[in-house]
Amino acid sequence: MKALIIDDEPGIRFSLGYFLSQRGYELLEAPTSSEGLSLAREFLPDIVFLDMHLPDSDGELLLPHLVVPEIGARVIMMTAYAEIEKAVRSMKCGAENFLAKPFDLEQVALILERIENQLRREKESEQYRQLYSTSVQHAELIGYSPLMLRIQRLIALMAENLSTPVLILGESGSGKELIARAIHRRSKLKGPLVEINSACLSDALLESELFGHEKGAFTDASSTKVGLFELAHNGTIFFDEIGEMPLSIQAKLLKVLDTRKFRRVGGVADITTNARFIGATNRDLPNLVHKGAFREDLYYRIHVMPIFVPPLRERDNDILLLAEHFVQTLGEDMGKGGMCISPSAMDFLVRYKWPGNVRELKNVIERAIILAEGHEILPEHIPSELRLAPLPHQVSSAGAQIKPLHKIEEEYIEHVLRATGNHYSNTASLLGISRSTLHLKLAKMKKAVL
Missing domain, CATH: 3.40.50.2300 (Response regulator)
Incomplete structure (x- = not known):
């Protein structure tokens, strides 16, 4: 702890x-x-x-x-x-x-x-709830490390505060999309979760996708198109890779977040939306703001309660739970139910640093299930780069002894006495006790020795 x-x-x-x-x-x-x-x-x-x-x-x-x-x-x-x-x-x-x-x-x-x-x-209660969740997608957020428990608390908080923008930050493959879905699901909104990747469309196409367009707004606009903000009414709109969003669209997004209104491309009438905003990125947004690639006002508008998703290398206690979860779910999907991971294979998984995070772990398990001929994943089914990863420094606990509380106190008093040159007043001050209390403790220690 x-x-x-x-x-x-x-x-x-x-x-x-x-x-x-x-x-x-x-x-x-x-x-x-x-x-x-x-x-x-x-x-x-x-x-x-x-x-x-x-x-x-x-x-x-x-x-x-x-x-x-x-x-x-x-x-x-x-x-x-x-x-x-x-x-x-x-x-x-x-x-x-x-x-x-x-x-x-x-x-x-x-x-x-x-x-x-x-x-x-x-x-233990939190671990049980996560492992036996009825939702498979929610179960992929399993983990009892302090960082993951903090994220679970934040998901619950943000699900109750629908008007607050959510910004999810973390490395690629760390599970940002799953967190967005969990927030939407727990918010119990009537509308859908509408997702868009901000990096895969040009400025003009992205604007049309988000806000829609009127018939005749441009050459190929043969009919009226409803935008994603309209589709997400009473629900959630999730911007993946928001750090890649063009500056021109950022300005219009900021206006929607502030006014809850927008216009279709080529339109003149304001359309109201109550869609809940969630954004995610693996980019360093403050650095993008400094370089002028991301609007400062938009950054502060969405950076209200950021959720930082830890990389898997900082959640090594969760690797075992995640690996067993993927073996169970992927094995059933691939017609190989009842599979398990051998202890020696698990050792390789636990000591690896996982630069690709949870996504990489899932892919490694899927590959191992394909290669395994029986119902057990063995070391030879694990990629060579994992098997060749250096062993972590081992500290043996053999011979470790739990000392009684009074013994620890006595050792510490002796340590402080040595540090002060046996100066009783300075020792008592450092220990946070009175000089008379120090003398009583020393008398008990001397009596115990005799």
Whole structure:
């Protein structure tokens, strides 16, 4: 699991960070509210330890930004004894618990154990729901990595907010189209999902496709044509590869998004549309804006709640689930139901970096099913570039020992004492405890040795 400590006291970050790292947490720290929020948005921590008072803001003001669905952190407030009422008020606003400084690591362990159990149950529940979805298309969004769980939360949010434009960003083959379909399906709109690839048509043809044209509007316009915006009424219009859209069409798209009105090519009457907008691209839109290839005003209009689709190499825990899903669905479609992947073949799949993302994995599984003569996919059915991929660095856990909590605390106290040259006042300050408490702990340690 991942944890983030937001506290301006180095001693608190040091002692709590050591304890969490010994517990196996992936850890980041921040001394200010602004740095903490920035890290939380990128790191997506499971748990945040948040100080009530920070140099640039109050912890209560930062709390709502950490518990929003796109981050979804469990927040533990840290406060002084005189602020218990304030901490309780924070819990009513979304905090999971609070710790009074100076805190006991045993108390921290109890709080963490309860939160960890909750997160574990939620993850298992989410995995089950994804694996056994009744919709095959929806099931292709399977995965229980934190990044995919965040996307599932955002899909649910955007399905409820029909007027907000959706921008889906990610590498080619990462599943942007599936996310667009999932948002449309969960929105329960009465109209259809109308898709268009912005890169495959010229300016004139793209304008006619989007807005339609009147009879006689140009040489080949022998009849009136209804555009995609009209077809998508009461539904969703999905612009794939929106980064490739010509600038002239971008200006007209922006006007439609702002006014909800457009005109057919050659027409004079305004047509109203309520189609929901979704766009997707694998391009760097800010860079295109900087180069003048994408309108800045359109970028900010659609960049309200972007959904970043992670590449498969950052979701290595999901590779097994996706591979088994494709073996099942493709095997049935190809008349080879009941197939499985051998452990040795799966090893090759897991260690590969997948530059083509989910699409490449699906193609590799389809090829393996074709080559397999029996009901098991073996290493020889996997392409050579996957089999020749370098092995990841292996760290053996043999001999690893789980230490008792009091032992970790004792080792850390000794570590800080050495760092301060056995200066008791400085050691107590770094540990976030009083000097008298330090002497009591040292006395217990000495008694245990005797």
